[in-house]
Amino acid sequence: MEANDLNKPLEDENGLNSENQSENVPVENTASEKEETKEEKVEVQPEPKDAEKVSAEVAEKDSDEEKDKTEEVELEPVDHIMLHKDELVKRLKDVLKNYPVEKIKEEVEAIKGAFYKKHKAELEDLKRKFVESGELEENFAPPVDSLEIDLKRLLQEFKARKAEFNRRLEEERQNNYQAKLDVIEGIKELINGQESLNETFQAFRDLQQRWRNIGHIPQEKVHDLWETYNYHIENFYNYIKINKELRDLDLKKNLEAKIGLCEKAEKLLLEPTIVKAFKTLQKYHDQWREIGPVPHDKKEDLWARFKEATSLINKRHQEYFEGLKDQLQKNLEAKTELCEKAEALIHVELHSPKEWEAKSKQLIELQSIWKTIGFAPKKDNNKIYERFRSACDSFFNAKREFFKSYKSEQTHNLELKTELCLQAESMKESTDWKRTTDEYIKIQKRWKEIGPVPRKQSDAIWKRFRSACDAFFDHKSNFFSHKDEEQEKNLELKEALIKEVAAFEASDNSEENFNKLQDFQHRWSEIGHVPIKDKDRVNQEFRGLINQYFDNLNLDEYHKNVEKFRNKIENYKTNNLSGDRLTQERNKIINKLKQLENDITVWENNIGFFAKSKKSEALVRDFKHKIETGRRNIKLLNKKLDMLEDMD
Numbered sequence: 001m002e003a004n005d006l007n008k009p010l011e012d013e014n015g016l017n018s019e020n021q022s023e024n025v026p027v028e029n030t031a032s033e034k035e036e037t038k039e040e041k042v043e044v045q046p047e048p049k050d051a052e053k054v055s056a057e058v059a060e061k062d063s064d065e066e067k068d069k070t071e072e073v074e075l076e077p078v079d080h081i082m083l084h085k086d087e088l089v090k091r092l093k094d095v096l097k098n099y100p101v102e103k104i105k106e107e108v109e110a111i112k113g114a115f116y117k118k119h120k121a122e123l124e125d126l127k128r129k130f131v132e133s134g135e136l137e138e139n140f141a142p143p144v145d146s147l148e149i150d151l152k153r154l155l156q157e158f159k160a161r162k163a164e165f166n167r168r169l170e171e172e173r174q175n176n177y178q179a180k181l182d183v184i185e186g187i188k189e190l191i192n193g194q195e196s197l198n199e200t201f202q203a204f205r206d207l208q209q210r211w212r213n214i215g216h217i218p219q220e221k222v223h224d225l226w227e228t229y230n231y232h233i234e235n236f237y238n239y240i241k242i243n244k245e246l247r248d249l250d251l252k253k254n255l256e257a258k259i260g261l262c263e264k265a266e267k268l269l270l271e272p273t274i275v276k277a278f279k280t281l282q283k284y285h286d287q288w289r290e291i292g293p294v295p296h297d298k299k300e301d302l303w304a305r306f307k308e309a310t311s312l313i314n315k316r317h318q319e320y321f322e323g324l325k326d327q328l329q330k331n332l333e334a335k336t337e338l339c340e341k342a343e344a345l346i347h348v349e350l351h352s353p354k355e356w357e358a359k360s361k362q363l364i365e366l367q368s369i370w371k372t373i374g375f376a377p378k379k380d381n382n383k384i385y386e387r388f389r390s391a392c393d394s395f396f397n398a399k400r401e402f403f404k405s406y407k408s409e410q411t412h413n414l415e416l417k418t419e420l421c422l423q424a425e426s427m428k429e430s431t432d433w434k435r436t437t438d439e440y441i442k443i444q445k446r447w448k449e450i451g452p453v454p455r456k457q458s459d460a461i462w463k464r465f466r467s468a469c470d471a472f473f474d475h476k477s478n479f480f481s482h483k484d485e486e487q488e489k490n491l492e493l494k495e496a497l498i499k500e501v502a503a504f505e506a507s508d509n510s511e512e513n514f515n516k517l518q519d520f521q522h523r524w525s526e527i528g529h530v531p532i533k534d535k536d537r538v539n540q541e542f543r544g545l546i547n548q549y550f551d552n553l554n555l556d557e558y559h560k561n562v563e564k565f566r567n568k569i570e571n572y573k574t575n576n577l578s579g580d581r582l583t584q585e586r587n588k589i590i591n592k593l594k595q596l597e598n599d600i601t602v603w604e605n606n607i608g609f610f611a612k613s614k615k616s617e618a619l620v621r622d623f624k625h626k627i628e629t630g631r632r633n634i635k636l637l638n639k640k641l642d643m644l645e646d647m648d
Contacts, residue, residue, distance in 0.1 A: 002372035014286075075099065077106055080114035081385075085147045088115045092154045101161040108158055115151055166536070177217040180225060183207050187232045190237045204236060212290050248295070253577055255294040258302055261287060265309035274320040281313050326375070332376035335384045338366050342391035346398070356399050407454070414453040417461050420446060433476050440469055462646060484531070491530040495540045501545045517549050521567065543567055565640050586644050589637050596630045596637070603627050 014249045016451055074097070080088065083643055092111045093103050123142050186207045204614035217225060235444055263283050351357050376384050420443050430436040453461055501520050506513045526540055529535070546567055569582065601625050 008576060075104070080110050081117075081389075083114065085118055086117055088118075089150050089154065092151065092158075096154060096161070098628060101158065101286045102157075103167050105162075108155070112151070115148075117149060119145065119171065126488070131344075172215065173217050176215045177221055177225070179231070180211060180215045180217060183214070183230055184225075184232055185213045186210075186567055187229075187236055190236060208292075220511070251293060251295045255298055255302070256291040257291045258288060258294055258306070261291075262302065262305045262309065264522050265313070268313055268317075269451070274316055277313055278317045281310060285310075296359055326374060328377045331374045332380050332384060334373050335370065335376055335388065338370055338373075339384065339387045339391060342388060342395070344396050346391060352404070353403070356402060359395075360399065366583060367392065394438060410452055410454045414457055414461060416450050417447065417453060418466065420450075421461065421464045421468060422464055425470075428468050428471040428475070430472065431479070436472065437476065440472060444469065487529050487531045490528045491534055493527045494524065494530055494542065498538060498541050498545065500552060501542065501549075504549070506549065513549070521546060561636055562639055566643060569643065582644055585642065589640050589644075593637050593641075595636050600627050600630045600634075603630070 073437060076616050079093070083091065088111050092108065093113075095107055099107075125138065126142070131137050187204065190204055190207075210231070221368050265281060265284055268277040268280055271280070293299075345359050348359060350359060370388060375381055389611070421442055424440065425435050427439060447465060452458065473582065497520065504516065504520075532540060547564060550564060569585070607624065607627075
């Protein structure tokens with residue numbers, strides 16, 4: 001079922017009525033052949049009365065279809081459960097229009113049952129929604145269903161036509177009954193006739209033919225009518241005492257006819273369709289009953305032959321339906337197993353479209369297998385079908401709910417990914433390679449964490465995001481491919497500068513030496529980056545030489561500290577560490593400034609306190625020295641802050 005619709009449709013489970021079919025198994029004929037003669041003193045003997053009773057008993061066991069002797073009407077089988085209500089009404093209308101009313105009872109009942117099953121389900125669903133909306137159940141009023149009105153009108157039409165058919169059929173059978181009574185009266189009148197025996201016998205044969213040509217009579221009058229008919233036949237034969245030659249000719253003709261029926265019955269043993277063979281046999285029994293008596297010495301053998309063929313066909317028919325019942329039970333077991341598998345799928349927790357599609361394929365496979373299995377026993381057939389259909393409906397309803405929620409989630413995911421596209425596009429021209437690369441890595445990771453988007457936008461949104469990322473990384477790759485060559489040249493320049501610094505000899509002029517060292521530093525800063533594998537090595541060599549020269553210069557501690565700090569932050573800048581490192585340096589300096597200012601305030605207060613005492617001159621001098629040193633350090637720290645501001 002199908003989704004798609006049960007996403008897939010199932011076969012109709014109401015078509016086969018195996019139990020009704022098996023009811024046609026006949027009771028085996030046990031009476032001897034029915035229209036044979038007994039030898040008496042008269043030349044021509046009537047048929048034994050018991051034989052005609054056997055014929056009547058066989059007739060009483062005929063089905064209504066065989067009694068009507070009309071060709072069976074073949075309706076195209078359909079799955080009524082899979083038809084919509086309007087399709088069921090249309091089919092009922094077509095059936096009433098195009099098929100005899102006496103042949104469509106089962107079809108009408110099947111349509112009616114399927115319609116009201118759907119109608120009841122719709123009403124229950126409406127009532128449930130009515131109650132869920134907060135209304136009282138007793139206030140629910142079913143809406144008018146125009147399809148139900150049409151169905152009732154067509155059912156009423158069928159009922160009227162069926163009643164009319166039954167009335168005409170009953171009237172016809174009553175007329176046939178009267179006609180057969182007239183035949184019996186005609187046979188009775190022959191006894192009193194004055195015509196020649198030949199004319200009388202021909203008249204008798206004409207009456208017999210009329211009897212055969214008359215249709216069916218009411219079932220409850222069959223037995224008595226045949227008793228009366230046989231009685232007057234016997235009287236007629238006793239009366240006319242037809243001559244033996246004519247009698248033998250008649251018996252011979254009847255013998256040939258019954259031998260032909262025996263041969264036809266025996267050929268039915270080769271008929272592959274067992275039900276067809278059985279129905280044809282019933283027609284042969286009709287013909288056997290209508291044929292007159294045969295010679296007495298052939299009677300028992302001929303009847304035994306016909307009876308043997310009948311018994312074999314009846315046995316095949318009985319075995320067929322017994323085997324059919326066994327098969328129906330096996331079908332029920334197989335369908336029960338399919339129900340259990342379908343029900344198991346309902347309880348599996350599924351979290352992705354891929355998992356739902358995989359389980360859907362499994363359920364559709366179960367539906368395909370179901371279609372290959374025949375019908376179950378009648379009492380279980382509808383129940384097992386409803387069980388399987390219920391499991392399929394539950395699964396596909398849950399699937400629809402999942403994809404309804406999943407679609408909403410995909411729309412939200414599309415919004416999130418669109419925001420990432422905008423973010424990626426805004427950075428693609430950036431040359432802050434490290435920071436921007438980190439940002440791209442973050443948003444790419446976030447992209448992977450976001451779930452799928454609607455399929456029709458999936459390719460477009462991915463191409464948009466990928467295009468923005470590729471633009472940045474292509475730009476970066478192009479930049480660094482040229483930068484590698486530039487860094488190698490820079491390495492050569494810095495190594496040459498290191499050699500130049502190492503060869504530098506300081507003069508007696510400190511100011512000139514200081515300017516030269518600053519020039520070395522400026523030239524070093526102007527040279528760009530070197531390959532990362534050589535960066536630490538050349539920086540350490542250069543800074544070590546510069547610091548060594550500064551230590552040897554005739555500078556005060558203040559200027560030495562300033563130059564060393566300048567060298568330090570230049571090193572940060574050269575190694576791309578200026579961001580976080582400079583912030584740390586700035587915070588450290590600010591904290592030291594605050595601490596020194598607090599200390600100086602405390603020392604000044606202490607001087608004021610100790611100055612009142614003549615014995616504390618040493619302490620006062622010590623505090624003054626600390627204050628002077630602190631102020632020099634404050635000056636140095638402020639200079640460093642200015643240098644840091646210049647770096648920004």
